[in-house]
Amino acid sequence: MTTHGTTHPAHASDGSLLRALARRWPIAVGLLAAAASVLTGPNSAADPALIVVIAASCYVAAAAFARPWTAWAWVGVATVLVVAARLLDVSPVLVNVVTGTALVVLGVVRGVARHALRRQTAGFVGYGLVALVALALPAGPGLVLAALTLMAHGVWDLWHLRRHRDQVPPALAEACIALDVPAGLAMLVLAVLV
Numbered sequence: 001m002t003t004h005g006t007t008h009p010a011h012a013s014d015g016s017l018l019r020a021l022a023r024r025w026p027i028a029v030g031l032l033a034a035a036a037s038v039l040t041g042p043n044s045a046a047d048p049a050l051i052v053v054i055a056a057s058c059y060v061a062a063a064a065f066a067r068p069w070t071a072w073a074w075v076g077v078a079t080v081l082v083v084a085a086r087l088l089d090v091s092p093v094l095v096n097v098v099t100g101t102a103l104v105v106l107g108v109v110r111g112v113a114r115h116a117l118r119r120q121t122a123g124f125v126g127y128g129l130v131a132l133v134a135l136a137l138p139a140g141p142g143l144v145l146a147a148l149t150l151m152a153h154g155v156w157d158l159w160h161l162r163r164h165r166d167q168v169p170p171a172l173a174e175a176c177i178a179l180d181v182p183a184g185l186a187m188l189v190l191a192v193l194v
Contacts (some may be wrong), residue, residue, distance in 0.1 A: 003009060021157055024171070024174075025152070025171075026170075026171040026174035026175035026178070027174055027175065027177075027178045028056070028128070028133055029175045029178070030174065030175035030177065030178025030179040030180075031178045031179070031182065033178075033179045033183075034178065034179045034180075034182040034183035034186070037051060037179075037183045037187075038183055038186040038187065038190075039180075042143060042146075042187045042190065042191075044139055044142065044143060044149075045131075045135050045137065045139070045142035045143045045145065045146035046092075046135060046146075047095055047146075047187070048131075048134075048143070048146035048147050048149065048150040048183065048184060048187050049093050049131035049132070049134050049135055049146045049149070050082065050092055050093050050096065051179065051180070051183065052128070052130075052131045052146070052149050052153050053093055053096045053097055053100065053126050053127070053128055053131055054075070054078040054082075054096055055127075055153055055157075055176050055179075055180065056100065056120075056123050056124040056127045056128060056130060056153065056156075057074060057078060057096055057099065057100035057103060057124060058071040058072075058074045058099050058172065058176075059071060059080070059120045059123060059124070059160070059168055060100055060103045060104060060107070060117075060120045060121065060123075060124045061074035061103050061119075062074075062111070062116075062120070062167060062168050062169070063079075063107055063112060063116040063117045063119070063120040063167065064103040064104065064106045064107030064110065064112060064117065064120075065106075065107075065110075065112070066112040066113060066116075066147070068166070068167060068168055068169045069169060071168055071169055071172050072169060072171075072172055074103075074127040075172075077099075078096055078099075079097060081096055082095075082096070082146070089138075089155050093131065093132070093135065097128055098134070100124050100128065104117070104121050104124065107121075110171065116164075116167050119164075127149060127152075127153055128154070130145065130149045131146060133145065133151055134146035134149060140191060143187065143190075143191040144188060144191045144192070146187070147154055147184045147185075147187035147188035147191055149184075149185065150180050150183060150184030150187065151180060151184035151185060152182055152184075153176070153180045153184075154176070154177050154180035154181035154184065157173045157174075157176040157177045157180060158173070158177055160173045161173035161177065178179075
C-alpha cells in the first residue's frame with residue numbers, strides 16, 4: 001500500500017530481495033555450471049583439469065589484454081576451443097594450455113602491466129602443471145588431485161575477489177568460486193566412492 005509517496009514495507013522488501021538476488025547472478029551461473037559438470041561426468045581427471053585450465057586462462061586473458069572484461073570473453077573462446085578440440089579428437093586440456101600460453105606471450109609482447117601478468121602467469125603455470133600431473137596419474141588418484149586442484153582454484157578466485165577487483169571482474173570471480181568449490185568437492189566425493 002502506498003501513502004504519501006512511500007511504499008508498504010512488504011513490497012519494498014520484495015523488491016530489495018529481487019534486487020539482491022539479481023546482484024548474485026554470478027553465483028547462480030557458477031552453481032549451474034558446477035551441477036552440469038558433476039551430472040555429466042566426471043569420467044576422468046580430464047574433466048576437472050579442463051575447468052582449472054580454462055579458469056586460470058580466463059584470468060591470464062584479463063591480464064594479457066589489460067581489460068578485465070576479456071576474462072568473460074575468454075570463457076566463450078575456451079568453450080569454442082573445447083568443442084573444436086573434441087571434434088578434431090585432440091585433448092581440450094592441451095589445446096587450452098597452449099592457447100593460455102599464447103596469451104602470456106601476447107601480454108609480454110603488448111607490454112601490459114607486469115605485476116598483473118606475472119601473477120596470472122604464476123597461477124596459470126601452477127594450476128596448469130598440477131592439472132597436467134593429475135592427467136598423468138592413474139584414474140582414481142588423478143581425479144582426486146584434479147578435484148583438489150579445482151577446489152584450490154576457488155581460493156585463488158576468492159583472493160582475486162577480495163584483493164584484485166580491478167584486474168579480474170568480480171562477477172567472474174564469484175561465478176568461479178561457485179563453480180570450483182562445489183564441483184571440486186562433488187568430484188572428490190565421487191572419486192573416493194567409486
